[in-house]
Amino acid sequence: MNDFNDSPISISTQALERMPYYLQHLKQLQKEGITVIASPAIAADLSLNEVQVRKDLAAVSTSKGKPKSGFIISDLIYNMENILGYHNVKDAVLVGAGYLGSALLSYKGFDSCGMHIVAAFDIDDTIVGTELCGKKVLPVNKLSGMCRRMNIHIGIIAVPEDQAQTVCDQLVAGGILAVWNFAPVHLNTPETIMVKNENMAASLAILSKHLQEKIKQS
Amino acid sequence: MNDFNDSPISISTQALERMPYYLQHLKQLQKEGITVIASPAIAADLSLNEVQVRKDLAAVSTSKGKPKSGFIISDLIYNMENILGYHNVKDAVLVGAGYLGSALLSYKGFDSCGMHIVAAFDIDDTIVGTELCGKKVLPVNKLSGMCRRMNIHIGIIAVPEDQAQTVCDQLVAGGILAVWNFAPVHLNTPETIMVKNENMAASLAILSKHLQEKIKQS
DNA sequence: TAGATTGTTAATCGATTAACAATC
DNA sequence: TAGATTGTTAATCGATTAACAATC
Structure with a gap:
């Protein structure tokens, strides 16, 4: 939630290409009023492997996820959009x-x-x-x-x-x-x-x- | 050049996705009147790794390539179109x-x-x-x-x-x-x-x- | 023959999946 | 506390690249 597009650890190409799908889904969830989500739930929704989703989220998220509850959706959206450069024209x-x-x-x-x-x-x-x-x-x-x-x-x-x-x-x-x-x-x-x-x-x-x-x- | 779409050895997903590019290029060469091509030449033209091209061709070609000269373009085109299922509607x-x-x-x-x-x-x-x-x-x-x-x-x-x-x-x-x-x-x-x-x-x-x-x- | 290109076996690389201790 | 979920280290898998003997 803090600084700009300074992606510290490089994300794998394939993970990067999955980001838009996560983003799409997270925005949909947000529209439905949901504010927090855990990686196993996302994995189930998008038919992906749980560990893969967990790693992907860990790679982009600046704030840590909380065991038991998961991640704050708005934070994830911000981080992903930032990584993907959606905030620059x-x-x-x-x-x-x-x-x-x-x-x-x-x-x-x-x-x-x-x-x-x-x-x-x-x-x-x-x-x-x-x-x-x-x-x-x-x-x-x-x-x-x-x-x-x-x-x-x-x-x-x-x-x-x-x-x-x-x-x-x-x-x-x-x-x-x-x-x-x-x-x-x-x-x-x-x-x-x-x-x-x-x-x-x-x-x-x-x-x-x-x-x-x-x-x-x- | 013999039988139908009976792809014996399965081709890797990624190799399969490269096929249309080979095909495109081979057809172009054919249009220019070239009949035979070797894998290093294709690799150079398409900016791919030589070994990769060699393996990809070996995976689809029914006829073997000749050392020194290479493959017959028309055969390769036929084989690739067959693998990709271009011959069925x-x-x-x-x-x-x-x-x-x-x-x-x-x-x-x-x-x-x-x-x-x-x-x-x-x-x-x-x-x-x-x-x-x-x-x-x-x-x-x-x-x-x-x-x-x-x-x-x-x-x-x-x-x-x-x-x-x-x-x-x-x-x-x-x-x-x-x-x-x-x-x-x-x-x-x-x-x-x-x-x-x-x-x-x-x-x-x-x-x-x-x-x-x-x-x-x- | 000499040299380029082939097919194939082995080494490397990257990404996915599994295993597990740490934590809310 | 008990259980779900996290982050991280290790094992597996698949694909790419390198090495090399066989051949036209």
């Missing part, structure tokens, strides 16, 4: 204002994570200049200039695969450091750039594959 | 025809993975009955009936969070076995149902968090 640009771009622009959840999409870019002249979900659509030739001028570090690529590399190069030229790529191609970037690939089709296919295996077993 | 239903639903419906990549979205459902009377990306939008009250009648096993939830649980219950009632959930809530389901959560906001936030850590280090 982080700007991003979106390239590609098609269906997927629109979906991302309209996504309410970004705000509560401190993520802010500053502007959308597109090459299509018929939509450049219009507004989409309350944000101006700008021409791609302004992309790298704007990133640099506004000191933006995150770029989201939601363009067809044959344009993705070009867009990526422009983002890099604009000084972007991290790319969230929805185009199903491998992007070539300098080693310093962080790329997170999101392949919708592959995700669904893998879900289906896991399902098949599960059916086969039983 | 798998039906799915989509619930929620908003921006995100539209993005998923219009997504070209599903076809090549053998995934087929049969229909979209929504509660909004103003869009029920219309066509979206070439697919009829049906009323949600037909959801579970249609799933059962058509023997569909996969449901995609792209509705606001407060409707997600209801929709999920209807999918389960319709006999669905796997759920791809885009709503930021934990869904309560029978243990036999497979749920894959996709939290856009959290994904972006975690990317940003990793970026912050990387900046801090250097």
Whole structure:
């Protein structure tokens, strides 16, 4: 409850990725008027291992949990949001204002994570200049200039695969450091750039594959 | 190159999730007219560890690689698509025809993975009955009936969070076995149902968090 | 043949799970 | 006090990386 984002012990990658789920659930509980929760209860609710939850909570919580009762929910929420950086505003640009771009622009959840999409870019002249979900659509030739001028570090690529590399190069030229790529191609970037690939089709296919295996077993 | 999807040795979850990236890249190489590739080359192209790639290829390939030259690309592609089940058609239903639903419906990549979205459902009377990306939008009250009648096993939830649980219950009632959930809530389901959560906001936030850590280090 | 690449066995690493004493 | 839950140390598990002989 005290200082800022000074995460002392580093949290494992996997634990970090579980945090949003804990957070979601804790906020739900809070909405229902519950103020204190113990790790075995969370584990049961989210179908996770008790020890895992206990360790995850211990890793993020600044205040200690009380044996028998557990943790104060509001404290946990604060700590988790802090660890995840939800309390700082982080700007991003979106390239590609098609269906997927629109979906991302309209996504309410970004705000509560401190993520802010500053502007959308597109090459299509018929939509450049219009507004989409309350944000101006700008021409791609302004992309790298704007990133640099506004000191933006995150770029989201939601363009067809044959344009993705070009867009990526422009983002890099604009000084972007991290790319969230929805185009199903491998992007070539300098080693310093962080790329997170999101392949919708592959995700669904893998879900289906896991399902098949599960059916086969039983 | 011989028999069907009879994956003898089970492939690790993580390896399976790398397959679509290999596949993407191999198809690209094939398009460029290349017919043979060695694992160190793939590793270099995709910035992966050489041994990892070698093991992954060995795990899926039915034909052996030749020392010095490597693997025949067309064989690898066939094997990977087979492992991932791209050669079978798998039906799915989509619930929620908003921006995100539209993005998923219009997504070209599903076809090549053998995934087929049969229909979209929504509660909004103003869009029920219309066509979206070439697919009829049906009323949600037909959801579970249609799933059962058509023997569909996969449901995609792209509705606001407060409707997600209801929709999920209807999918389960319709006999669905796997759920791809885009709503930021934990869904309560029978243990036999497979749920894959996709939290856009959290994904972006975690990317940003990793970026912050990387900046801090250097 | 010499050298690159293969398949495979062993060593390392990281994360999950189990065990247990400390505490409200 | 008794019992549930905590924090922490140790054991297990799975995946990645390293090492090396076999081969085209």
